[in-house]
Amino acid sequence: KKILVIPGDGIGQEVTAWGQKVLSAIAENFKHEFTFEEGIMGHVAIEATGNPLPDETLEKARKSDAILFGAIGHAKYDNDPTLKVRPEQGLLKIRKELGLYANLRPIKLFDELLEASSIKPEILRGSDILFFRELTGDVYFGEKNRTADRNTASDLMIYHRYEVERIARKAYEAARTRRSKVCSVDKANVLEASRLWREVVQEVAKEYPDVETEHMFIDNAAMQLIKDPKRFDVVVTGNLFGDILTDEASQIAGSMGMLASASIGDSTGFYEPIHGSAHDIAGKGLANPLASILSAALMLDISFGLKTESQRVIKAVEATLRQGYRTMDIANKHTENALIMGTDAMG
Amino acid sequence: KKILVIPGDGIGQEVTAWGQKVLSAIAENFKHEFTFEEGIMGHVAIEATGNPLPDETLEKARKSDAILFGAIGHAKYDNDPTLKVRPEQGLLKIRKELGLYANLRPIKLFDELLEASSIKPEILRGSDILFFRELTGDVYFGEKNRTADRNTASDLMIYHRYEVERIARKAYEAARTRRSKVCSVDKANVLEASRLWREVVQEVAKEYPDVETEHMFIDNAAMQLIKDPKRFDVVVTGNLFGDILTDEASQIAGSMGMLASASIGDSTGFYEPIHGSAHDIAGKGLANPLASILSAALMLDISFGLKTESQRVIKAVEATLRQGYRTMDIANKHTENALIMGTDAMG
Ligand SMILES: CC(C)[C@H](C(=O)O)[C@@H](O)C(=O)O
Ligand SMILES: CC(C)[C@H](C(=O)O)[C@@H](O)C(=O)O
Numbered sequence: 082k083k084i085l086v087i088p089g090d091g092i093g094q095e096v097t098a099w100g101q102k103v104l105s106a107i108a109e110n111f112k113h114e115f116t117f118e119e120g121i122m123g124h125v126a127i128e129a130t131g132n133p134l135p136d137e138t139l140e141k142a143r144k145s146d147a148i149l150f151g152a153i154g155h156a157k158y159d160n161d162p163t164l165k166v167r168p169e170q171g172l173l174k175i176r177k178e179l180g181l182y183a184n185l186r187p188i189k190l191f192d193e194l195l196e197a198s199s200i201k202p203e204i205l206r207g208s209d210i211l212f213f214r215e216l217t218g219d220v221y222f223g224e225k226n227r228t229a230d231r232n233t234a235s236d237l238m239i240y241h242r243y244e245v246e247r248i249a250r251k252a253y254e255a256a257r258t259r260r261s262k263v264c265s266v267d268k269a270n271v272l273e274a275s276r277l278w279r280e281v282v283q284e285v286a287k288e289y290p291d292v293e294t295e296h297m298f299i300d301n302a303a304m305q306l307i308k309d310p311k312r313f314d315v316v317v318t319g320n321l322f323g324d325i326l327t328d329e330a331s332q333i334a335g336s337m338g339m340l341a342s343a344s345i346g347d348s349t350g351f352y353e354p355i356h357g358s359a360h361d362i363a364g365k366g367l368a369n370p371l372a373s374i375l376s377a378a379l380m381l382d383i384s385f386g387l388k389t390e391s392q393r394v395i396k397a398v399e400a401t402l403r404q405g406y407r408t409m410d411i412a413n414k415h416t417e418n419a420l421i422m423g424t425d426a427m428g
Numbered sequence: 429k430k431i432l433v434i435p436g437d438g439i440g441q442e443v444t445a446w447g448q449k450v451l452s453a454i455a456e457n458f459k460h461e462f463t464f465e466e467g468i469m470g471h472v473a474i475e476a477t478g479n480p481l482p483d484e485t486l487e488k489a490r491k492s493d494a495i496l497f498g499a500i501g502h503a504k505y506d507n508d509p510t511l512k513v514r515p516e517q518g519l520l521k522i523r524k525e526l527g528l529y530a531n532l533r534p535i536k537l538f539d540e541l542l543e544a545s546s547i548k549p550e551i552l553r554g555s556d557i558l559f560f561r562e563l564t565g566d567v568y569f570g571e572k573n574r575t576a577d578r579n580t581a582s583d584l585m586i587y588h589r590y591e592v593e594r595i596a597r598k599a600y601e602a603a604r605t606r607r608s609k610v611c612s613v614d615k616a617n618v619l620e621a622s623r624l625w626r627e628v629v630q631e632v633a634k635e636y637p638d639v640e641t642e643h644m645f646i647d648n649a650a651m652q653l654i655k656d657p658k659r660f661d662v663v664v665t666g667n668l669f670g671d672i673l674t675d676e677a678s679q680i681a682g683s684m685g686m687l688a689s690a691s692i693g694d695s696t697g698f699y700e701p702i703h704g705s706a707h708d709i710a711g712k713g714l715a716n717p718l719a720s721i722l723s724a725a726l727m728l729d730i731s732f733g734l735k736t737e738s739q740r741v742i743k744a745v746e747a748t749l750r751q752g753y754r755t756m757d758i759a760n761k762h763t764e765n766a767l768i769m770g771t772d773a774m775g
Contacts (some may be wrong), residue, residue, distance in 0.1 A: 162623035169617045204546040223622040232589040235626035239582035269509045270516045273572040276509035277581035300675035307679045328647035334656045
């Protein structure tokens with residue numbers, strides 16, 4: 082298997098190395114052959130080549146079986162919204178070019194982290210949500226405009242029937258292997274794109290009479306997610322709403338530093354932590370590498386069908402947490418005998 | 429003062445009566461003269477006239493000094509996204525017609541409800557956030573399109589400089605009377621409309637060097653709001669992001685049933701609970717009337733400048749909670765000697 086590693090920006094550089102080491106260890110232990118290549122993307126790529134996604138990286142991506150990605154973004158661009166070339170363009174472009182239309186974000190709480198969340202343990206216990214975020218459409222990819230006088234700016238929120246259909250099917254298929262519930266999130270009381278979304282999901286739902294369907298407005302969903310996370314099984318939603326809800330849902334898992342995601346579509350799978358580049362702690366060796374390691378576990382499972390190997394990684398993470406090892410983000414005063422450590426020690 | 433009462437749909441019918449009764453009681457006790465008229469809007473207006481905002485209601489609205497509104501929406505339309513005439517159009521139209529561009533949503537926890545939230549009390553204690561949600565722009569009001577084959581749908585997310593400027597100024601002015609912090613929320617790493625938003629807020633910020641400014645991406649904000657609500661003082665954001673964040677923030681106040689909002693702009697102020705029509709409990713006498721009563725308190729303060737009267741209402745709500753009176757939504761097992769009651773008893 083050919084794996085492309087793209088550490089990207091900020092803490093991506095620190096954590097991705099650990100996802101890769103875990104893949105190597107699995108290869109060695111289970112006698113698989115994984116070959117690794119490295120690619121650049123984001124701010125680091127802009128600095129090196131002027132392009133947030135150099136052709137060379139895209140070429141390597143197309144030839145690989147799976148990609149392990151770190152994070153993207155840099156304070157320089159966040160502070161200056163007028164800059165034309167921006168790191169995030171690299172990530173959006175690779176998602177589009179590789180046809181990665183389905184972003185899977187499993188939100189599962191490790192028992193050991195029940196106390197690391199700001200939400201009450203009795204609300205959290207037993208939560209297990211699988212998000213399907215549409216990843217190559219919506220206001221992210223619709224036409225952008227800025228008037229010549231720079232005083233008006235717009236982005237087109239747009240969805241096509243086939244885009245909704247294919248992600249909805251993926252969500253319903255997954256629901257069948259879980260608790261058979263799908264919650265589709267939109268803002269159909271206001272947005273035309275959401276009304277199309279709801280119509281199509283209602284149609285797809287008919288093909289899955291064994292799966293229970295619920296439609297929820299995004300504002301209500303943002304509230305229910307915190308109020309009663311256990312009511313959700315599979316959640317399917319658009320690109321923008323999915324971006325917001327999954328970051329919010331990170332509080333269900335104790336910390337964003339624990340969450341992995343898989344982006345799949347036509348062929349190559351793309352695996353990344355849902356945390357960002359975290360400029361504030363970058364380069365300090367404090368970042369939690371577990372989301373990258375769990376992204377590697379998702380790769381083993383989804384792209385390579387190596388379920389035993391994937392479980393081995395997840396069990397190792399569990400065992401590590403059980404022994405009290407914590408990075409800063411998941412440590413709190415409730416952890417007895419917590420052994421607080423940096424990225425490399427945790428890795 | 430002329431007050432227009434628009435109960436609207438669902439539980440709006442039940443709770444708004446109580447906001448009005450409180451206004452009457454204040455008038456009587458403090459010797460003010462309030463005259464009330466009633467107007468229809470939403471599903472009830474569609475049923476009666478075919479129009480979600482009949483001209484007659486709009487006329488009355490223009491002639492009134494303030495409006496007390498209930499809620500809008502009905503399951504019929506939620507279940508059928510193809511319906512052309514929809515209740516929410518009435519609410520969006522009145523906001524636009526009255527120029528209600530600033531929606532203020534104060535999120536403050538009553539000490540008595542510390543345990544009613546799904547978030548840990550130690551995280552919540554001391555939270556006090558004032559949201560400024562832009563209310564007459566964004567993807568809510570941009571051009572909507574559906575192709576003839578019905579397979580593609582879009583909404584234009586659009587902002588003009590002056591729209592961002594005026595809401596930003598309101599937020600900074602308010603911050604000066606509070607803890608002097610403004611957090612502006614956008615998605616400037618992806619959206620052009622957000623980049624304009626950020627540029628304009630950065631400019632306005634220069635006029636308020638005494639106020640601390642922070643810019644946050646919406647995904648991160650949705651997470652931070654739950655992780656550490658105390659870090660926020662004034663939050664200013666666009667229409668869509670504001671819709672999502674304020675519903676989410678209701679968990680900070682224990683329940684959505686407690687939250688009031690004020691929409692202000694050119695002249696007439698518009699006051700409404702942030703909860704919706706809640707079809708599931710409508711007509712059962714279970715809804716919490718406190719958000720409507722607190723909306724009346726906001727009206728007294730903001731539209732009429734009657735601070736003492738407004739405080740009297742808030743103190744009455746506090747005293748009621750302190751005595752253990754609870755509607756269903758704010759009762760929980762931690763409330764000792766809770767006296768659980770319906771809408772009218774609580775009112
Ligand atoms: C970095 C940014 C463009 C990206 C997104 O919004 O999709 C990130 O927030 C994510 O969720 O992967
Ligand atoms: C009912 C709906 C149109 C409305 C909105 O989205 O603005 C509501 O959710 C609100 O927050 O006032």
